Amino acid sequence: MTALRTEAPPSLLLVLDGLVHLHLARFAAHPTERARVLAETDNLADRTTETGDRLAAPGNFRNDSDQHARGQVLTAMATCLALGAEQPGGVSWSGAHWCTAPHPDCPKANR
Numbered sequence: 320m321t322a323l324r325t326e327a328p329p330s331l332l333l334v335l336d337g338l339v340h341l342h343l344a345r346f347a348a349h350p351t352e353r354a355r356v357l358a359e360t361d362n363l364a365d366r367t368t369e370t371g372d373r374l375a376a377p378g379n380f381r382n383d384s385d386q387h388a389r390g391q392v393l394t395a396m397a398t399c400l401a402l403g404a405e406q407p408g409g410v411s412w413s414g415a416h417w418c419t420a421p422h423p424d425c426p427k428a429n430r
Contacts, residue, residue, distance in 0.1 A: 327374075335396060335397055336415065338394070339417050341397070343404060346405070366395040374396075404417035407420075
């Protein structure tokens with residue numbers, strides 16, 4: 320079986336990269352916040368899958384309620400990626416990689 324590769328726009332990856340690092344800093348400063356977020360991972364996954372695909376195409380969020388939905392899904396995605404970055408080996412998505420500790424075969428080591 321071949322895994323599908325997600326192609327995200329570079330601007331989305333840039334925004335997520337900044338948000339992931341903000342979440343990692345928040346988790347480091349407030350460990351109880353990490354525990355609260357871990358307890359809500361099902362909710363985060365639901366938010367991401369419900370709206371996440373709309374982030375890939377420009378113009379999918381036109382009115383105020385859509386703008387709020389975009390903010391929520393960006394936050395959910397960044398939170399999930401930050402949690403993944405803390406795991407051994409980090410996390411990769413759409414050609415981007417986040418990790419918090421050195422590990423073998425790290426894509427960032429070659430940059």
